[in-house]
Amino acid sequence: MLRHKKHVEFSWVKAHIGIYGNELADVAAEYATRREAVDQVLGIPKSWLQYILKQDTLLKWQKRWESSPKSRFLYGLMSTVSTKRCYGDFFLNQILTTHGCFPQHQHKFFGKSPSCICGTDFGTVSHYIFGCSRYHFIRSRFFPLSFSSMSILELVNHHSA
Numbered sequence: 397m398l399r400h401k402k403h404v405e406f407s408w409v410k411a412h413i414g415i416y417g418n419e420l421a422d423v424a425a426e427y428a429t430r431r432e433a434v435d436q437v438l439g440i441p442k443s444w445l446q447y448i449l450k451q452d453t454l455l456k457w458q459k460r461w462e463s464s465p466k467s468r469f470l471y472g473l474m475s476t477v478s479t480k481r482c483y484g485d486f487f488l489n490q491i492l493t494t495h496g497c498f499p500q501h502q503h504k505f506f507g508k509s510p511s512c513i514c515g516t517d518f519g520t521v522s523h524y525i526f527g528c529s530r531y532h533f534i535r536s537r538f539f540p541l542s543f544s545s546m547s548i549l550e551l552v553n554h555h556s557a
């Protein structure tokens with residue numbers, strides 16, 4: 397089947413009982429588990445199939461990521477999807493997703509004031525990282541000297557390194 401079909405879709409079905417094709421597949425699968433040897437060769441390596449499925453999944457994920465109206469701040473930082481990137485830090489994830497104690501986020505979901513307590517700007521991730529006077533000491537102590545010329549993603553990666 398894989399040799400003749402270019403596009404194969406997998407889908408979950410609630411139950412196979414009563415669906416003729418699924419009943420046949422169930423009987424065939426059960427029979428196959430009792431056989432000593434495998435007599436069906438696909439003619440394609442398993443690794444190739446895994447590669448094609450991974451590429452297809454990444455392509456669909458990328459298209460979905462590009463067209464989604466959600467998480468546009470993160471999209472601005474990371475426009476390309478990747479399975480090799482993982483940030484497990486609670487605080488970094490709040491920065492990357494903007495889903496943290498930032499007033500602008502709190503305003504969006506809880507109706508609180510979107511302004512920073514310093515009163516000079518909105519309480520956004522960018523304001524806290526680059527502009528808020530209340531965090532000058534933290535920036536001078538923990539951020540690299542050239543932080544003002546770095547992007548948020550560069551700072552996150554600098555921190556994670």
Ligand SMILES: [Zn+2]
Binds near residue numbers: 512513517527529530
């Ligand atoms: Zn501020």
